[in-house]
Amino acid sequence: MSSSSVPLDPDTVRRIARLARIRLAEKDVAQLQGELGAILGWIEQLNEVDVSGVDPLANIGAAAMTMREDVVTDGNQTDAVLANAPARSGPFFTVPKVVE
Amino acid sequence: MTLEFTLASARAALRRRTISARELTQAHLDAVAALEPHIHAFITVTPDMALAQADAADAALARGKAGPLAGLPVAIKDVFCTKGVKTTAASRILEPFVPPYESTVTANMLRDGAVFLGKLNLDEFAMGSATTNSAFGATINPWQRADSNTPLVPGGSSGGSAAAVASGMALAATGTDTGGSIRQPASYCGIVGIKPTYGRCSRYGVVAFASSLDQPGPFARTVEDAAILLGSMAGHDPKDSTSANRAVPDFAAATQRGVKGLKIGVPREYRVDGMPPEIEALWRQGLDWLRAEGAEIVDVSLPHTKYGLATYYIVAPAEASSNLARYDGVRYGLRVPANDLKDLYEETRAAGFGAEVRRRILIGTYVLSAGYYDAFYLKAQKVRALILKDFTDAFGQVDALLTPTTPSAAFAIGENEDDPVKMYLNDIFTVPASIAGIPGMSVPAGLDAQGLPLGLQVLGRHFDEETIFAVGAALERAAGFTARPRIRMGEGA
Numbered sequence: 001m002s003s004s005s006v007p008l009d010p011d012t013v014r015r016i017a018r019l020a021r022i023r024l025a026e027k028d029v030a031q032l033q034g035e036l037g038a039i040l041g042w043i044e045q046l047n048e049v050d051v052s053g054v055d056p057l058a059n060i061g062a063a064a065m066t067m068r069e070d071v072v073t074d075g076n077q078t079d080a081v082l083a084n085a086p087a088r089s090g091p092f093f094t095v096p097k098v099v100e
Numbered sequence: 101m102t103l104e105f106t107l108a109s110a111r112a113a114l115r116r117r118t119i120s121a122r123e124l125t126q127a128h129l130d131a132v133a134a135l136e137p138h139i140h141a142f143i144t145v146t147p148d149m150a151l152a153q154a155d156a157a158d159a160a161l162a163r164g165k166a167g168p169l170a171g172l173p174v175a176i177k178d179v180f181c182t183k184g185v186k187t188t189a190a191s192r193i194l195e196p197f198v199p200p201y202e203s204t205v206t207a208n209m210l211r212d213g214a215v216f217l218g219k220l221n222l223d224e225f226a227m228g229s230a231t232t233n234s235a236f237g238a239t240i241n242p243w244q245r246a247d248s249n250t251p252l253v254p255g256g257s258s259g260g261s262a263a264a265v266a267s268g269m270a271l272a273a274t275g276t277d278t279g280g281s282i283r284q285p286a287s288y289c290g291i292v293g294i295k296p297t298y299g300r301c302s303r304y305g306v307v308a309f310a311s312s313l314d315q316p317g318p319f320a321r322t323v324e325d326a327a328i329l330l331g332s333m334a335g336h337d338p339k340d341s342t343s344a345n346r347a348v349p350d351f352a353a354a355t356q357r358g359v360k361g362l363k364i365g366v367p368r369e370y371r372v373d374g375m376p377p378e379i380e381a382l383w384r385q386g387l388d389w390l391r392a393e394g395a396e397i398v399d400v401s402l403p404h405t406k407y408g409l410a411t412y413y414i415v416a417p418a419e420a421s422s423n424l425a426r427y428d429g430v431r432y433g434l435r436v437p438a439n440d441l442k443d444l445y446e447e448t449r450a451a452g453f454g455a456e457v458r459r460r461i462l463i464g465t466y467v468l469s470a471g472y473y474d475a476f477y478l479k480a481q482k483v484r485a486l487i488l489k490d491f492t493d494a495f496g497q498v499d500a501l502l503t504p505t506t507p508s509a510a511f512a513i514g515e516n517e518d519d520p521v522k523m524y525l526n527d528i529f530t531v532p533a534s535i536a537g538i539p540g541m542s543v544p545a546g547l548d549a550q551g552l553p554l555g556l557q558v559l560g561r562h563f564d565e566e567t568i569f570a571v572g573a574a575l576e577r578a579a580g581f582t583a584r585p586r587i588r589m590g591e592g593a
Contacts, residue, residue, distance in 0.1 A: 060537030
């Protein structure tokens with residue numbers, strides 16, 4: 001098992017967290033640098049495997065996707081859909097103002 | 101009293117009316133009340149709903165119109181959406197969530213008359229191997245080492261399911277398995293667990309972790325019970341485009357087939373360095389049992405086994421980072437108020453996700469990001485194809501494979517917490533089958549020197565769970581596993 005670590009600089013950790021929309025405290029950046037670097041170093045062992053000529057396998061279900069009639073099967077569930085909303089206004093979800 | 105029943109024997113007693121569904125349910129609710137402070141298997145207990153369902157089952161039994169699970173008290177891993185009952189995935193971010201709809205698997209069980217005792221603990225979003233990653237506290241394994249009362253993990257992620265069934269709080273339970281989350285806790289708790297073929301059970305209404313790997317399955321104390329519950333859970337569902345349009349076989353009948361004439365493969369790559377000698381010995385013992393029942397043992401090779409874990413820890417986090425993007429604080433779940441939308445997203449997700457879930461989202465985001473996609477994600481998908489081909493080649497020679505379920509018995513709470521990769525190694529024997537989508541079962545087969553249960557894993561061809569049930573039942577008969585955990589309902593209690 002490979003034990004080398006992939007060096008991740010603090011800016012890379014902050015950039016990934018921004019892409020994932022997770023706010024990081026500054027103290028977490030250094031810790032995650034170590035943890036994520038160790039995990040990425042470990043998974044780099046796949047570099048040993050010869051995959052030339054191999055097609056990527058995305059989904060194990062061999063069957064082709066099935067199609068159904070393009071008709072409404074459900075609806076008029078506004079209250080059920082909104083029942084778990086942290087904030088709502090009438091039939092709408094609400095969020096902080098996006099456009100000034 | 102609860103541990104004296106199996107799903108099958110309780111069903112027979114209900115049909116004979118020697119016990120009522122209400123009595124059986126009350127006995128299980130009493131077991132939950134007595135054991136829950138020691139085990140913490142549940143996130144939510146639903147006694148009123150359970151007793152109402154029991155009364156409905158008694159009425160159906162009296163009319164002679166009872167379904168296959170009528171009046172049988174079971175419990176549900178808290179990743180299955182249950183209409184009107186909080187469903188948290190053991191995460192702060194879903195803590196307030198009450199689903200307005202029922203998952204297909206639980207709907208199938210309700211159709212068949214099951215009684216739901218409540219919702220079971222797990223690792224947050226099913227990410228973990230010890231059930232220590234729950235936002236609502238760890239579950240304790242009902243088993244203890246012979247010479248100590250150190251609390252042990254029940255395995256994970258379906259640790260609440262395994263602990264509840266092993267200790268007698270529920271006759272059976274549902275779980276989900278993405279890389280071993282049914283088979284590993286079943287092994288650690290001395291019970292039976294099966295991950296069916298990918299597509300056998302609908303994923304509709306199951307909180308998603310890694311969609312190309314996730315698969316629901318049952319926990320039970322006997323192979324026959326697992327077959328009964330899977331028969332109810334399984335089936336085609338138009339609401340899940342990956343659910344297989346195949347008839348559900350009579351799994352319980354398959355437990356009676358025997359193994360005469362079957363070819364059982366022994367994959368040589370599962371003999372790993374540092375495996376405890378007693379696990380190696382149990383594995384040999386299992387092969388001897390099957391040989392004595394008329395099976396032929398064949399050495400096979402699965403050459404890419406050692407790359408299974410690394411492949412898994414690219415594919416699963418990648419899918420998780422995508423699936424968990426939905427938790428944004430807008431439509432349901434936790435919201436941390438903020439002045440603009442981006443802050444709302446970032447603060448909500450920082451507060452809502454635990455450390456392991458955050459790690460996996462970040463790894464997944466990294467391996468899918470521009471410049472790294474080909475090196476990590478595409479590469480992993482190609483190795484995944486090679487791992488599938490290993491199994492396809494092996495199943496050209498043999499009908500099933502026998503391996504240990506885990507490289508160790510249950511470990512103490514707090515062990516393996518210092519290094520994420522060390523924790524990941526628990527799944528070394530279970531992950532390859534998940535990657536290939538094939539079915540796998542863990543059967544309790546013996547005890548280690550400390551008195552802790554050890555499981556053997558049976559793997560089969562796609563959609564051939566029946567052979568797994570035949571082999572699992574043969575192992576169960578030969579092993580005669582009757583040991584019980586220390587924390588349990590007393591006989592007569």
